[in-house]
Amino acid sequence: MRVFSRVAIVGLGLIGGSVAAAIQKRKLASHVVAYDQLGGGLDLAVKRGIIDSAAPSITEAVSGADLVLIAVPVLTIETILREIPPDVLITDVGSVKQHVIDACETVYGVVPKTMVPGHPIAGSEKHGVAAANADLFEHHKVILTPNADTDAESLERVRSLWQDLGATVVEMSVSHHDEVLAQTSHLPHLLAYALVDTLSAQGDSMEVFQYAAGGFRDFSRIAASDPVMWRDIFQANGPAVIASLDRFLTELGDIRELIIAGDTAGLEAALQRAKAARDHFSKLNDHRD
Secondary structure, three states, X not given: XXXXXXXXXXXXXXXXXXXXXXXXXXXXXXXEEEEOOOOOOHXXXXXXXXXXXXXXXXXXXXXXXXXXXXXXXXXXXXXXXXXXXXXXXXXXXXXXHHHHHHHHHHHHOOOOOOEEOEEEOOOOOOOOHHHOOOOOOOOOEEEEOOXXXXXXXXXXXXXXXXXXXXXXXXXXXXXXXXXXXXXXXXXXXXXXXXXXXXXXXXXXXXXXXXOOOHHHHHHHHHHHOOHHHHHHHHHHOHHHHHHHHHHHHHHHHHHHHHHHHOOHHHHHXXXXXXXXXXXXXXXXXXXXX
């Protein structure tokens, strides 16, 4: 079932590579071509069958494409858009949608009707096309943030693509997306990076890491993610990230005071609330799986 003639992927990291691999596995396109600024993984992607061909430029990659998927760090999206005509079907996988909208308006003057901003809620601490996984989006959500002027057919084609890749598609406004992701994704990554950086800066950091158990491993895992990508996310979604961080710091300060005061009842109540919320989250995900 080939629903696209030529899919062009700009940015062949983990997500871009996984989209390409998923399309190939499910035979959803006659030809998948990719361009990547670094270029190092293109030959590997062709060799593994993740893509059919590699393009030496964005212009050549998108020429004749009936779908262009942008999978680059969010602060570089504006530069990429300058090489893409506004009448082609375009989608992206960026974690900050307002920046995508702003980039479109800067480059084209308006958000093209054939632009369907998207964000798969899936990933890994691994990065690069070598980590591409054709089943990465199975049983995961993909958020689309169309506006009132988005072409209905374009929206349906992008929605159907993600559904064909095994994802559940939901829609929400740009502002709501960025607020939600600041709390559920951006803040946890920021905290993981900060914890690892704090411990590694101590003189006895090697000993600390030697005795770190599963809790540290699980929490710090996401600090192995691509630093460039997360640098861009924290900057692009700065206000929402700072708002979430400020709320967290207030809560952390309250817990600090409970410990200082020896308020075991108050401390236990706070921990019980957190445990109940985490248990609820786990049950929701068990039900979805």
